[in-house]
Amino acid sequence: MILRVSRYRPGVDAEPVFQDYEVPDRDDWAILDALNHIKDTVDGTLSFRWSCRMGICGSCGMTVNGEPKLTCGTFLTDFTGPVTVEPLRGFAVIRDLVVDIDPFLANLSKVTPWLVREGEEPASEFAQTPEQLEAYKQYSMCINCMLCYSACPVYVLNPDFLGPAAIALAQRYNLDSRDMGDRFDVLSSEEGVWGCTFVGECTSACPKHVDPAEAIQRYKLTAALRSVLPFSRRRS
Amino acid sequence: MSYSPPRDRLWFLRRRAYLVFVLRELTSLFVAWSAVYLILLLDAFADGALPAFWDWAGTPWVLALNVVALAAVTFHAVTFLNLAPKATVIRLDGWRVPDFMIVGGNFSAWLAVSALILWVLW
Numbered sequence: 001m002i003l004r005v006s007r008y009r010p011g012v013d014a015e016p017v018f019q020d021y022e023v024p025d026r027d028d029w030a031i032l033d034a035l036n037h038i039k040d041t042v043d044g045t046l047s048f049r050w051s052c053r054m055g056i057c058g059s060c061g062m063t064v065n066g067e068p069k070l071t072c073g074t075f076l077t078d079f080t081g082p083v084t085v086e087p088l089r090g091f092a093v094i095r096d097l098v099v100d101i102d103p104f105l106a107n108l109s110k111v112t113p114w115l116v117r118e119g120e121e122p123a124s125e126f127a128q129t130p131e132q133l134e135a136y137k138q139y140s141m142c143i144n145c146m147l148c149y150s151a152c153p154v155y156v157l158n159p160d161f162l163g164p165a166a167i168a169l170a171q172r173y174n175l176d177s178r179d180m181g182d183r184f185d186v187l188s189s190e191e192g193v194w195g196c197t198f199v200g201e202c203t204s205a206c207p208k209h210v211d212p213a214e215a216i217q218r219y220k221l222t223a224a225l226r227s228v229l230p231f232s233r234r235r236s
Numbered sequence: 237m238s239y240s241p242p243r244d245r246l247w248f249l250r251r252r253a254y255l256v257f258v259l260r261e262l263t264s265l266f267v268a269w270s271a272v273y274l275i276l277l278l279d280a281f282a283d284g285a286l287p288a289f290w291d292w293a294g295t296p297w298v299l300a301l302n303v304v305a306l307a308a309v310t311f312h313a314v315t316f317l318n319l320a321p322k323a324t325v326i327r328l329d330g331w332r333v334p335d336f337m338i339v340g341g342n343f344s345a346w347l348a349v350s351a352l353i354l355w356v357l358w
Contacts (some may be wrong), residue, residue, distance in 0.1 A: 004248050066250070092238040123341040131330050151249050153254055198319065201259045217323035 001025040002045040003034055005046065008093045016093060017045075020082070023184035028223070030126035031071035032060050033098075048224055049095035055207060058145030060096050061088050068150035068205045088104035090149050090156040107124060107162050109135040116181030139172035139215055141208040148212050154195055159193040164212030171215040174222075188223035195218075260315045266308035271301070317342040 003023050008016040021042055023034040032050055038045050046080050053072045060071045063086040065079065076083070090098035150162035155161045170187055173179045181214040196216045203213040244250070248258040280289035285342060320342050321335035 010239075013239075015241075092240045094238050102321050126322060131255070134330075142322075153257075157243065169238065197257070198322075199254065199263070199320075200319070201253050202253070204253065211322075214322045217319075218325060221323055 001027070001034070001079075002145050003031075003038065004082050004084045005035070005038070005097070006084075006086040007046070007096050008087075010044075013233045016086070017082070023076075025076060027075075027077055029076050030173045031062070031069070031083065032063055034076060034083075035071065035085070036193055040160070044174060046097075047095045056143060058143035059148050060174075061145045061150070063089055063150065065086065068147040069234050070145060070147065070207050073207060075192055088146055088150040090159070091146070101146065104140065104149060104163070104165075107166045108144070108169065110162065110186050111173075111183055112181055113166075113169045113173060115173060115176065115179050117178070118180045126178045128177055135177070136175035139168045139175070139210055142169055142206075142210045142212075143208055145207065147205040147207060148210075150204035151201040153199055153201070154197055158195065162192050164216065165210075166195075167193060167196075167219065168212040168215040171219055174219070184223065184226060187219055188227070193219045193223060213229045256315075260312060262313040263308040264307040267312055269301070270309050271304050313346070317346065319348075 001023050001063040003021045004018050005021060006016045007013065007019045021038045021211070023037055024030075026033075029037075030053075032053060035048055036047065039048075048060070048062070050072065052059070055070055055073045058070070061068060061070050063069070063084075064071065064074050065084050068088060071085070071170065085097065087093045087097045087099045089105070091101065094100050142165050144165060148168075149155045149159075152161075154166055155163050167187060170183045173181060174183060189195075193216050196213075198213065199216065202215045206230045208211060239289065249268045268312040277289060281285050293302075318339055324338055326333040
């Protein structure tokens with residue numbers, strides 16, 4: 001099996017170039033295993049991010065044959081011919097398959113992705129009903145892998161767009177019965193939910209079935225209602 | 237030092253889903269045209285100028301435009317209604333109404349309104 005890997009060595013390459021590597025065509029190997037094989041036995045200079053190897057950490061997202069994928073969950077047996085591995089689209093390339101994630105982290109912090117509380121500290125834990133948990137659980141499955149950003153043409157064309165994962169995580173806290181924060185100003189802006197043109201590819205790319213497109217469209221409805229009904233609060 | 241790829245001006249040709257999205261957005265122009273056509277029809281009706289309107293509407297280029305508009309608006313309506321469950325999460329006593337029921341409800345309402353309009357006009 002041939003792995004056609006995008007290489008970018010700062011100071012050496014003016015732009016990324018492809019380099020072919022032959023790897024054993026093993027049934028139980030994911031793309032990440034093949035990349036690790038290259039790094040360990042063929043070319044130690046190849047750079048890429050990875051950690052858990054089980055679809056939890058969200059580190060190993062790359063563009064595989066044109067599609068944003070977690071390379072730990074994409075197997076060699078899924079392909080017949082040469083497999084092209086490139087960095088995630090929509091992000092600057094630091095080296096080889098490593099992209100600059102700072103813009104994503106900056107967007108993420110804008111939506112205060114944590115429980116916001118006001119008033120006195122609670123005396124005991126906050127109990128939630130199964131229904132209250134179910135309201136936000138789906139969005140809490142996001143692993144920040146950025147595949148949705150790479151699949152989103154709006155983000156790739158306009159990096160100021162808050163992006164699918166950040167908005168889905170904002171909704172994760174908006175819909176949490178324990179949260180008292182108000183993210184309206186950030187979300188209901190041109191760079192927020194209104195920047196989304198509903199291509200829907202973020203949902204297709206998501207390996208954890210978070211469905212960011214749904215989160216964005218739902219908040220559009222909330223934002224529209226709040227704009228029309230000024231007395232309504234965030235749980236409207 | 238990092239590398240930022242140049243803007244891809246043909247991004248919508250790279251994936252089928254992008255192309256379908258762009259087509260759906262472009263069909264909005266025909267939705268706008270259909271609205272204008274309807275306003276012109278109502279204006280002619282109010283002015284008692286329907287014969288002149290039908291003469292104009294029967295010219296080949298208007299006929300051709302409306303045939304294309306019908307296809308485009310149908311495509312727009314179908315794709316729009318199919319996307320509706322993404323924005324409409326309905327829970328009934330904790331049970332989430334499945335997407336196909338929301339889509340089915342939309343299409344049923346569309347057919348019912350169309351049938352009502354046909355019945356009124358007939």
